[in-house]
Amino acid sequence: MSTPLSILTVCLGNICRSPTAEATLREAAEDAGLQVHIDSAGTGAWHLGNPPDARMRAAAADVGLTIDGLAQRVDLAALQEADLVLAMDRSNLRDLEHVADGAGVDTPIVLFRDFDPDATGTAEVPDPYYGGPDGFAEVVEICRRTSQRLVDALAAGGVEAALTARREDA
Numbered sequence: 001m002s003t004p005l006s007i008l009t010v011c012l013g014n015i016c017r018s019p020t021a022e023a024t025l026r027e028a029a030e031d032a033g034l035q036v037h038i039d040s041a042g043t044g045a046w047h048l049g050n051p052p053d054a055r056m057r058a059a060a061a062d063v064g065l066t067i068d069g070l071a072q073r074v075d076l077a078a079l080q081e082a083d084l085v086l087a088m089d090r091s092n093l094r095d096l097e098h099v100a101d102g103a104g105v106d107t108p109i110v111l112f113r114d115f116d117p118d119a120t121g122t123a124e125v126p127d128p129y130y131g132g133p134d135g136f137a138e139v140v141e142i143c144r145r146t147s148q149r150l151v152d153a154l155a156a157g158g159v160e161a162a163l164t165a166r167r168e169d170a
Helices: 017-032 054-061 076-081 090-103 133-164
Strands: 005-011 036-042 084-087 109-111
Touching (some): 005 017, 005 076, 005 133, 017 036, 017 133, 054 133, 076 090, 090 109
Parallel strands (some): 005 036
């Protein structure tokens, strides 16, 4: 039996975007019958040990999605163990690449929305933290469609196939 693929989603505080991406990836993988280990983390330490933002959990619950877990900070071991790291925005992407490059980690690190069929350019998952309920609902929608496309590509051929299947303008 082979080891399941491991994916890490990363945002700033690990209470809004990355746990939502984690939950939607898990949902899509389960629906596809794909064995994948999915985790999330943040580049910052402000919310360590806290559950996902209540507004994010409410927006997810409105569409039948459960978001759980406790905020954790990304570390070198998590980057080394992952087969694919998905950053929610360019700032987190740069931070992750800096850590990985400095430690010689060769895990692919890309923007999550590189797989979003509705995005163009180097699209980011918007941070809903300082906004209203619509921003949280938008993040759930973005994460669901992006996760579905990514899981479809993973099921078709693993990480290499998924990276090849990224949007052409990403």
